[in-house]
């Protein structure tokens with residue numbers, strides 16, 4: 001189950017819960033004056049808070065997709081072996097030639113569709129910004145889904161294999177930012193590390 005919005009959903013559920021707990025009694029108090037007759041609404045609030053939490057917890061049990069964790073465990077050397085399948089179209093070395101596809105040196109952290117001398121599809125060229133780890137992950141997972149009508153058709157379905165390839169691309173990218181942080185495991189929210 002891949003739900004990049006899971007964190008947001010949980011945050012929204014928590015926020016809703018907080019609003020209900022702290023907001024509704026006040027609101028009920030305003031309506032019913034000094035809390036008389038507000039009991040019913042209060043009960044309702046606690047009923048809904050429980051529901052929200054139950055929903056969030058259920059969603060959390062299906063471990064969220066964690067690109068940070070995948071990359072932390074990835075092996076650029078096996079990524080280097082895996083890109084053999086890309087080499088009919090791409091070169092990887094610095095200053096390497098463009099082929100059917102552009103040279104892939106220095107991609108992560110660099111503008112999308114920016115290799116000089118390569119004639120990109122308008123679909124890819126119309127994407128703004130740089131190749132982040134997340135965007136590269138989505139592109140390589142299903143390039144036609146991420147860039148409909150783009151010039152590349154690739155699907156690397158296995159998460160670990162894709163992470164290896166992305167880590168390899170990162171190792172060739174002087175502008176690459178640090179890997180995304182792995183999502184903190186549920187319940188283990190210590191923040192001990194200084195950096």
Ligand code: HEC
Nearest residue numbers: 085086089100101102112113114115120121124150151152
């Ligand atoms: C059959 C040829 C072909 C193969 C095989 C192929 N690609 Fe591509 N790739 C392309 C083309 C063509 C483009 C340009 C797409 C466009 O303009 O929309 C591209 C674009 C890309 C880009 C974006 C480059 C940029 O400058 O923004 C990346 C990253 C990429 N490919 C990675 C890979 C990886 C990794 C593999 C192997 C798993 C792979 N490609 C296999 C043809 C291919």
